[in-house]
Amino acid sequence: MRRPELRALFFRRSVLLLWGFMLTILVAPFFAPHDIRSPEQVSTTQYQPPSPNHVMGTDNLDVDLFSKVLKGSQVSLIIASTATAITLAIGLAYGMICAIAGGWYDAVLMRITDISFSIPRFLILLAISSVVTEPLSVPQLILLIGMTGWFDVARITRGEVAGLLKRDWVLAVQATGVGHLRLAARHIFPHLVPILVVMATLGIGHTVVLEAGLMFLGAGGLNGSLGNLLQDGSGISSMTHWWMVFFPGLAIVLIVLACNALGDALRDVFAPEQVHAWPTT
Amino acid sequence: MNSTTANSMTSEPLLSVNSLRVYFNTPEGIARAVDGVSFTVAAGETVGLVGESGCGKSVTALSLLRLVPPPGRIESGSSIRFNGKDLALLPTEELRQLRGNRLAMIFQEPMTALNPVLTVGDQVAEVVRVHTKASRSEAWARAVKMLAQVGIPDPSERAKQYPHELSGGMRQRVMIAMALILEPQLVIADEPTTALDVTIQAQILELLRDMRDRTGLALLLITHDLGVVAEMASRVIVMYAGEVVEEAPVHALFENPSHPYTEGLLAAIPRLGEEAARLKTIRGTVPPPTAWPSGCRFHDRCPYAFDRCANEAPMLLQVASGHRARCHLIEEPERRVRGVEATASVLS
Amino acid sequence: MPIGQLIRRNFHGERHDNGSIPLISVPRILSRLAQGLLVVFISASIAFLLMKSVKGDEFTHLLESTNTSATLIATLREESGHNAPLLTQYGSWLSRVVRGDLLPSSSHPGDSVASLIRSALPNTLLLMTLALVSSMAGGIALGAWQGVKAGTRFDRASNRITLSIISVPDFWVAMILILLFALHQTWFPTGYMSSNRSDLSTWEMLRDRLHHLVLPWFSLTLINAAAFARYQRAAMRDVASQHFLRTARAKGVPESIVIWNHALRVAVLPLVTIAGMFFPALLVGTILIEKVFSWPGMGSLLTKAVSSRDYALVCGIIIVGSAMAALGSLLADIGRELLDPRLRS
Numbered sequence: 001m002r003r004p005e006l007r008a009l010f011f012r013r014s015v016l017l018l019w020g021f022m023l024t025i026l027v028a029p030f031f032a033p034h035d036i037r038s039p040e041q042v043s044t045t046q047y048q049p050p051s052p053n054h055v056m057g058t059d060n061l062d063v064d065l066f067s068k069v070l071k072g073s074q075v076s077l078i079i080a081s082t083a084t085a086i087t088l089a090i091g092l093a094y095g096m097i098c099a100i101a102g103g104w105y106d107a108v109l110m111r112i113t114d115i116s117f118s119i120p121r122f123l124i125l126l127a128i129s130s131v132v133t134e135p136l137s138v139p140q141l142i143l144l145i146g147m148t149g150w151f152d153v154a155r156i157t158r159g160e161v162a163g164l165l166k167r168d169w170v171l172a173v174q175a176t177g178v179g180h181l182r183l184a185a186r187h188i189f190p191h192l193v194p195i196l197v198v199m200a201t202l203g204i205g206h207t208v209v210l211e212a213g214l215m216f217l218g219a220g221g222l223n224g225s226l227g228n229l230l231q232d233g234s235g236i237s238s239m240t241h242w243w244m245v246f247f248p249g250l251a252i253v254l255i256v257l258a259c260n261a262l263g264d265a266l267r268d269v270f271a272p273e274q275v276h277a278w279p280t281t
Numbered sequence: 282m283n284s285t286t287a288n289s290m291t292s293e294p295l296l297s298v299n300s301l302r303v304y305f306n307t308p309e310g311i312a313r314a315v316d317g318v319s320f321t322v323a324a325g326e327t328v329g330l331v332g333e334s335g336c337g338k339s340v341t342a343l344s345l346l347r348l349v350p351p352p353g354r355i356e357s358g359s360s361i362r363f364n365g366k367d368l369a370l371l372p373t374e375e376l377r378q379l380r381g382n383r384l385a386m387i388f389q390e391p392m393t394a395l396n397p398v399l400t401v402g403d404q405v406a407e408v409v410r411v412h413t414k415a416s417r418s419e420a421w422a423r424a425v426k427m428l429a430q431v432g433i434p435d436p437s438e439r440a441k442q443y444p445h446e447l448s449g450g451m452r453q454r455v456m457i458a459m460a461l462i463l464e465p466q467l468v469i470a471d472e473p474t475t476a477l478d479v480t481i482q483a484q485i486l487e488l489l490r491d492m493r494d495r496t497g498l499a500l501l502l503i504t505h506d507l508g509v510v511a512e513m514a515s516r517v518i519v520m521y522a523g524e525v526v527e528e529a530p531v532h533a534l535f536e537n538p539s540h541p542y543t544e545g546l547l548a549a550i551p552r553l554g555e556e557a558a559r560l561k562t563i564r565g566t567v568p569p570p571t572a573w574p575s576g577c578r579f580h581d582r583c584p585y586a587f588d589r590c591a592n593e594a595p596m597l598l599q600v601a602s603g604h605r606a607r608c609h610l611i612e613e614p615e616r617r618v619r620g621v622e623a624t625a626s627v628l629s
Numbered sequence: 630m631p632i633g634q635l636i637r638r639n640f641h642g643e644r645h646d647n648g649s650i651p652l653i654s655v656p657r658i659l660s661r662l663a664q665g666l667l668v669v670f671i672s673a674s675i676a677f678l679l680m681k682s683v684k685g686d687e688f689t690h691l692l693e694s695t696n697t698s699a700t701l702i703a704t705l706r707e708e709s710g711h712n713a714p715l716l717t718q719y720g721s722w723l724s725r726v727v728r729g730d731l732l733p734s735s736s737h738p739g740d741s742v743a744s745l746i747r748s749a750l751p752n753t754l755l756l757m758t759l760a761l762v763s764s765m766a767g768g769i770a771l772g773a774w775q776g777v778k779a780g781t782r783f784d785r786a787s788n789r790i791t792l793s794i795i796s797v798p799d800f801w802v803a804m805i806l807i808l809l810f811a812l813h814q815t816w817f818p819t820g821y822m823s824s825n826r827s828d829l830s831t832w833e834m835l836r837d838r839l840h841h842l843v844l845p846w847f848s849l850t851l852i853n854a855a856a857f858a859r860y861q862r863a864a865m866r867d868v869a870s871q872h873f874l875r876t877a878r879a880k881g882v883p884e885s886i887v888i889w890n891h892a893l894r895v896a897v898l899p900l901v902t903i904a905g906m907f908f909p910a911l912l913v914g915t916i917l918i919e920k921v922f923s924w925p926g927m928g929s930l931l932t933k934a935v936s937s938r939d940y941a942l943v944c945g946i947i948i949v950g951s952a953m954a955a956l957g958s959l960l961a962d963i964g965r966e967l968l969d970p971r972l973r974s
Contacts, residue, residue, distance in 0.1 A: 118668045118958065120909040122916075123931075123950045124675060130935040130943045131679045209798045213917055216800060218936050234804060234921065242808050249801035256796040264792060276351040277780045278869055279878070348875055381881035388879075393872040397971055398894050408880045443970040459880060 018258030022077070057243035059232065065247055068229060073251050075225040079142055080207040084200055086146025087207075091153025092196065096184050098154070099161035110158065117151040122210065124148065126219050135221030141214075145207060153199060160195055164188055194270040198263050205259030212252055226252050295499050296322040296345070296363050296467055302356040303337075303344050305570070312570040314340045314353065316523035322467065327493065327500040329514030329531070331507065331546070335567040337523040338503050339389075342471045345501075346380055363467070382412045385460035389472040391452035395444040402428070402440025405459050412463060427458045432488055450481035454488065461492050469501045474509065486513060507550060511535065516603075519543050522578035523570060525597065529604040539606035541583045577609065584619045585610060661962050665955030672951035673726045676944035677719055726948060742945035745930060750949065753926035757915045759842070760849035765904060767850065768857020773893055775858065776865020788862070794855035800917040803848035807921070810844065817844050820923035845922045849914055853907070860903055864896040871895070898969050905961025909954040 056065035094113070098106045125144055129136050136144070164170060165188075173187050214220060215227025222228060226248045233244035303315040315337045322328050332338045343349045345361055347368065361368040363384060368376060388394040396404060405424035409415050415423065421440070428436035431454040444452055453473060460468055470489065474482040486509065493500055502513055510517055510531065517534045519527040519542065527540040538544045545563035565582035568574055574581055580590035589609050598611040610617050771791075775784045811819040818841050868874070869892070877887045919928025927946055934942035966972045 115664060115667055115671065118664070118909070118951075118954060119672055119675075120912060120947075120950050120954050122909075122913040123947045124672075126931065126935055127676065127679055127940070127943045127947050130938055131682060131940050205796065212798055213800065213913065216917065217920060217932050230801065230804075240812060242813075245801070245804045245808060249798065249805070252801065253797050256798075257793055260792055260796050273866065275779055275866060276869075278777045279348075279350055279874075343875075346879055348878060350870070350875075377881050377883060379881070380879055386879040388872065388876060390872065394876045396873040396877070396891055396895070398898075398969060399891075407877075407882060411881050411883070411886075445971050456876075459876075 018254065018261060021254055022258055056247045057241065059244060065243060068224070069226070069247050069251050072224050072226040072229050072248060073255065075138070075223055076208050076211060076227070076252070077204075077255065079138060079145070079211050079225060080204045082142045083145040083149070083207050083211075084203040086142070087149040087153055087203060088196060088200055090147070091150035092157050092192070094150065094154040095157025095159075096161050096188065098158045099165060100180055100184060102165075106158070110155070113151045113154050117155070121148045122213065125214055126217060129214070129219035136219065137221060138223050141211070141220050141223075145211065149203075149207070153203075156195065156199065157192065160192060161188055164191055194266070198266050198270065201259050201263035201266060205256040205263070208252060208255055208259075293362070293365060294321040295324040295326075296361075296501070298341075298345070299360040299362070301341065301344060301359045301361065303340050303349055303353055303359075304356055305354075306352040307571065309569075310571040313523055313573060314570045315344065316573070318520070318523070318525055320518050320525060320528065322499050322501055324466065324499055325497045326516065327502060327514045329510035329517045330501060330503045330520060331505065331510055331517060332520035333505055333567055335570070336520045337570070338520050339471055341520070342386070342469050342501070342503050345469060346384065346386055347376060348386075378412070381408045381460075381465070382463050383465050384467050385463075385465040385469070387453075387456050387460045387468065387470040387473050390476050391449060391456050392444065392476075394456060395452060397444055400441055400443055401447065401455050405440070405455065405462060408459055408462050423462065424458070427462045428455070431455075431458045431461075431492075432484075433458075449477050450484060453477060453481075453485055457485070457488060457492070461496070461498070464496050465498060467499045467501065469503070471503045472505070473502075475504070475506070482509075489513070507535075507546060519546070522568060522573050524578065524607065526579065526608070527604075527606040528597075529600070529606075533601065533604050537600075537604075539600045539604065539611060540579075540608050541585055541610070542579050543606075545582075577607075585617055587616050589613075658959070658963060658966070661959050665952075665959050668955045669948065669952045670723075673723060673948050674719075676947050677722050680940055680944055742942050745942065746927065746945055746949055749925060749927050749930045752924060753915055753919065753928065756842075756845055756849065756919070756924065756926065757911055759846050760853065760915070761904070761907075761911060763846070764850045764853035764857055765900070767854040768859075769861050769893075769897060769900060771854070771858040772861020772863075773865055773888070773896070775862040776869065776892075776896070777888055779866060779869065784862075788859075791855040791858050794852055795859070797852060798917075799848055799852045799914045800921050802851060803845065803918045803921040806844050806848055817841075820921075821925070845918050845924055848918050848921075849911075853911060853914070856907075857900065857903075861896065861900055864899050865892065868892045868896040898965060901961055901965045901968060903961075905958040905965075908957030908961075909950075911957075912950055912953060 056069060058064055059068065094109070098109045101109075125148065128144060170183075170187070173183060178187075208226070211220075211225065212227035212230060215223075215225055216231045216234070218231065220228075229248035230245065230252075233241075233248060298321070299319045301315055301318045302313070305312040305314055318337070318341055320328070320330075330338050330341065340349060340353065344355050344359075345363075345368065347355070349355065355369055359369050363379070366375075368379075371379075395401070399407075402421060402424050405427060406417075406420035409420040409423050410417070413420075425436045425440050428440055433439050433451055433454055439447070439451070444455070447455070453476075457473075473489070474485050477485060489500065489502075490513065492498070500513070502509065504510060514531050517527075517529060517531050518525055519534075519540065521542050527534070527538070527543050529537075529539075534543065535547065538547055542563070545561075548561045549563065551557070551560055563582055564584075568578070568581075575594075576592045577583070577586070577590045577595050580586040583590065587609075593609070595607050595609045597605045597607045599605055600611060771787065775787055778784045807819055811817045821841060871892075874887055874891055877891050878884070882891075915926070916928035916931055918924070919926045920932045923929060927949070930942065931946050933939070934946065
């Protein structure tokens with residue numbers, strides 16, 4: 001897509017700033033000021049407030065919070081992006097199959113999706129985590145989140161593809177005798193890319209919050225993600241040290257904001273709304 | 282109050298539009314949808330405003346009530362005098378008091394023009410409640426009475442129904458009821474029958490005629506259908522490319538069309554009993570309002586166009602009493618030949 | 630809920646029906662009811678599967694914590710049907726769910742899951758309902774205002790603000806509010822529903838309760854209101870170009886009534902449906918905030934259950950949670966049908 005609006009988008013201040021920040025997060029742990037794996041020494045100091053040495057303060061083991069937040073952001077982003085990728089893949093395939101199959105299959109499969117969509121995903125995930133004997137590992141978490149989130153992706157994809165299939169050019173392509181798979185892959189899929197990109201962006205933000213919430217309630221193990229950090233910070237003793245709560249949350253906010261802002265902007269590029277003022281005379 | 286007596290005492294016509302210009306700021310440039318239109322409507326008169334889609338007639342109608350949606354605006358220098366006041370300059374509140382009251386509008390698509398979540402009776406009664414001190418029940422009673430007058434059977438029951446429960450013809454009757462309930466002096470009907478079946482069209486036109494005869498209202502009828510004009514109007518204004526290109530009493534227009542565009546429109550009407558291999562059309566298409574052609578705006582579609590037409594925009598010239606047209610042929614009638622030159626300029 | 634906004638139009642600018650839950654639904658209340666029951670049924674089944682996959686059952690803790698003999702445990706197991714074929718167990722489980730007679734909870738010995746939920750549910754409902762009402766009211770008001778001022782600086786600025794607000798996790802807002810207003814300034818209590826003092830008069834008790842309500846309610850409302858505002862803004866923009874508004878103005882209706890009685894009446898309709906879809910998200914938000922504020926509702930119950938592996942309680946809460954979500958959806962559909970005459974015939 002070489003549209004000029006797309007290019008203009010990337011020069012928007014907000015998008016640049018926020019995604020610059022995200023990039024920093026991804027590479028920064030390799031340059032973290034303090035090693036978080038082993039605290040420098042068994043220290044008598046705990047919970048130091050932010051200072052020039054420790055920009056975000058330290059936790060109860062005198063580990064630099066800034067490094068933890070950086071690492072945590074990395075973990076959260078990895079979980080969120082992988083899970084979202086799984087979600088999109090499943091939803092895309094399901095939706096396309098539904099739309100192309102049409103008729104009875106479509107109706108039944110869509111009903112299944114709708115019903116699955118209505119089941120509170122968060123609760124189910126929480127339940128699964130309470131049932132397993134060991135805390136959920138990162139791969140397990142990614143798989144679970146990914147496999148429970150594709151219902152609305154499927155619904156949206158199916159709608160788009162169903163709309164596309166009604167168009168004349170699709171009929172023309174089908175008249176050339178092309179098989180379903182080729183039709184789907186080469187002709188229909190390119191039209192879905194914009195909407196998939198928007199869903200991916202917004203989905204990553206959404207998943208980060210979801211994962212944080214799950215961690216916060218203790219659904220997963222100690223994987224160092226931002227949700228974990230928030231869980232640590234919410235303990236009664238640590239709440240009085242405000243930086244323990246503030247900075248991990250701030251990281252989440254910035255990540256999600258970046259995703260939402262980009263997704264919103266992308267949506268405006270791909271489907272611009274002609275807005276006029278509310279008529280007043 | 283009989284509006285005709287009130288106005289025959291003054292020399293000024295009921296509605297007098299002068300140099301109306303309505304421009305739209307679009308991403309593709311300024312669209313000059315209405316570009317210097319002037320006309321009058323006398324009290325009790327029925328005037329037809331005719332043209333193809335894209336000529337600016339609907340925008341003209343909307344601008345009379347200042348309902349042009351943004352990004353459109355009425356340019357300064359335009360004057361819309363109604364009952365001695367300039368509507369283009371009137372403060373919003375005064376204009377609001379005139380709308381629906383002295384000056385009303387009937388829209389084209391009754392399904393979209395009616396609020397889907399309010400009952401039909403409420404919507405008619407709303408006009409009464411907004412302009413008079415009538416109570417809810419009084420307004421409702423008047424609404425029901427009006428619905429009966431416009432020919433809706435079982436009006437007290439129908440009034441409680443919603444627009445989607447009525448047929449197209451009935452919805453249009455409701456729109457007419459809404460417009461006429463306070464007996465306005467001028468009614469603007471924007472393509473009132475276009476969205477309806479042919480049989481229903483006839484009924485609606487008859488209804489309009491009835492109401493007109495009963496209340497003596499002036500009617501500005503906007504349409505692309507010359508048949509409707511022939512039936513209803515006493516005077517016709519033809520618009521093209523944002524301008525008035527011809528105006529004449531209705532008989533004169535049909536018997537002696539002066540502007541080539543009017544000629545084309547009349548020729549395009551197929552006649553029963555006439556044998557023809559092809560329907561006659563006007564070659565070319567309506568130009569976009571962001572780029573009106575130079576000189577005479579019709580020159581690239583005109584079968585008689587000659588060199589002057591591409592360079593010099595004609596003025597509205599007198600053809601006969603009450604009959605004017607915007608064409609150089611009126612000054613140079615000998616040029617009225619379909620010639621080689623004409624073809625050449627058409628193709629350029 | 631950001632993805633939900635994609636449902637509005639596809640990228641060719643057309644509005645269309647994208648599946649079996651179109652935006653303007655034609656709800657048959659019965660079919661919705663059936664679907665809701667199906668949802669609850671499936672949740673119960675999932676709960677059953679989860680329980681069966683756990684190594685151990687409600688008698689395990691007895692074995693470990695007290696000195697009950699293994700044979701006694703075996704007998705108990707036999708009697709409660711643990712050795713029966715799976716399908717029979719499934720059947721009896723379902724009948725227990727329907728009767729509301731769930732298993733005893735392992736983290737609260739002596740209490741059944743049902744009774745625990747019964748005492749926690751009203752507290753959660755209180756918080757949820759208040760938050761729903763206020764966020765809908767606030768969101769609709771803001772969104773409508775933005776719609777009327779479309780294209781102005783206010784519209785653009787407030788849009789950026791709502792975007793920022795929905796990017797914030799609600800439980801974090803809750804914690805920040807506690808830090809600011811309950812710890813740093815002690816204007817508000819840090820948690821719980823009331824101070825549990827018995828020496829207060831009725832009026833003081835009410836005041837005390839309200840005092841405890843403020844922070845949790847505000848955390849829940851803020852983000853949901855921003856979300857509703859975004860939907861309402863979009864709905865208003867859609868309505869703005871509708872012809873019936875022009876007709877109303879042509880009748881001489883004052884602009885304020887055009888906005889209130891014509892535009893809003895129609896623009897609000899999709900919001901009612903959306904509110905139904907919001908229920909699960911609102912429920913989750915409430916649960917998280919309850920943990921932060923130690924509010925004695927389903928959320929706190931759930932957190933304790935998760936951490937102590939009391940899966941019976943967790944499953945019970947899932948079922949109730951699904952039922953609530955389904956009920957909310959159903960109510961929204963009924964509401965929509967009441968308000969929109971086009972759906973009634």
